[in-house]
Amino acid sequence: MTTTATVPSLTRDAERLNDALGELLRVVQFRDRDRACCYDVSVSQCYALKSVVEAEGLSVNDLAAALFLDKSTASRIANSLVDKRYVARTRDPEDGRVVQLVATPAGAAMSARIEADTTGEYAELLEGFGPEVRTALIELVGWLGRRFAAGVEVSGGSCCVVK
Amino acid sequence: MTTTATVPSLTRDAERLNDALGELLRVVQFRDRDRACCYDVSVSQCYALKSVVEAEGLSVNDLAAALFLDKSTASRIANSLVDKRYVARTRDPEDGRVVQLVATPAGAAMSARIEADTTGEYAELLEGFGPEVRTALIELVGWLGRRFAAGVEVSGGSCCVVK
DNA sequence: ACATATTGTTGCGTATGACAACTACCGCCA
DNA sequence: TGGCGGTAGTTGTCATACGCAACAATATGT
Secondary structure (H helix, E strand, O other), rough: OHHHHHEEEEHHHHHHHHHHHHHHHHHHHHHHHHHOOOOOOOOOHHHHHHHHHOOOOEEEHHHHHHHHHOHHHHHHHHHHHHHOOOOEEEOOOOOOEEEEEOOHHHHHHHHHHHHHHHHHHHHHOOOOOHOOOOOOHHHHHHHHHHHHHHHHHHHHOOOOOOO | OOOOOOOHHHHHHHHHHHHHHHHHHHHHHHHHHHHHEEEEEEEHHHHHHHHHHHHHOOOOOHHHHHOOOOOOOHHHHHHHHHHOOOOOEEEOOOOOOOOEEOOOOHHHHHHHHHHHHHHHHHHHHHOOOOOHHHHHHHHHHHHHHHHHHHHHHHOOOOOOOOO
């Protein structure tokens, strides 16, 4: 901001990052939509199932936070997974309000199958790179996600209502 | 594949990239949903408007291809933008079948406003880095998108139906 | 014990997107 | 030149996805 010479370059880079991320977003969404037909779960169900498998005993609120969704949406996704017998709903004995979501064996198996297939694709993608480039790529993508998440949290989830 | 020692590392990297990309995807989707309320357009309308502004005279099929959507969906999004007077539909004089989508002044202005706001955020994000790191980040994200797009094209948009 | 806060569920409206059927138009070719 | 297959777009229909608001059930603090 202080030096005028770097500003155009920074702005240009920002535009290009925006474009590249938008493209990546769309193609990944498309891929996910497309691949969902291969399995017994929809895209959002797939992500939710993965969250439940990874953090056994997740509450509905936790699930909503993990997926950046409203708790009502999370509740319904959990419901759909329970209907498919991939997840079981139990009550927390400590706190009668909270629900604990646990993956059933079938759910864990399905998640593992999807995970293995996906990981295989990513492995192909990364094959051509050395370990240090792969690590750098992962770090950068992870950093981007965390930065966005931080930005989202400060705004409280309401960009323009909250000043 | 030949050396057993590198395989676990590659698989591990693939998993981590999957996780990081999933997280990034979700948070960006959330941010987009959240920010859509600031403007007069929905998320998909925003992307479509941007495409139309950048490639004046886009056909509906082109729009669908650019956004990785079905042509019917693209047609309806175009319709909604026409309803809002952000885009005009004209017929190609060369080929009576194709529609040419052109942004109206209001559409271009809205797109520019959104673009400026978004770019500002990205600029903040990139501020801390030197130009070479910024370029590397952009290249990597762009490369990822292209690789996914290539993978999507070979499968023809039907992952498991086509063998 | 009661007011208040928190967890989760449900009603409702909207957005998003695919598939299939249909119309309109193009170009080819007999 | 008149039909025929192919292509561009539109529309009907359906399913999923998501948020907000209202609500019930439970927990907690005074």
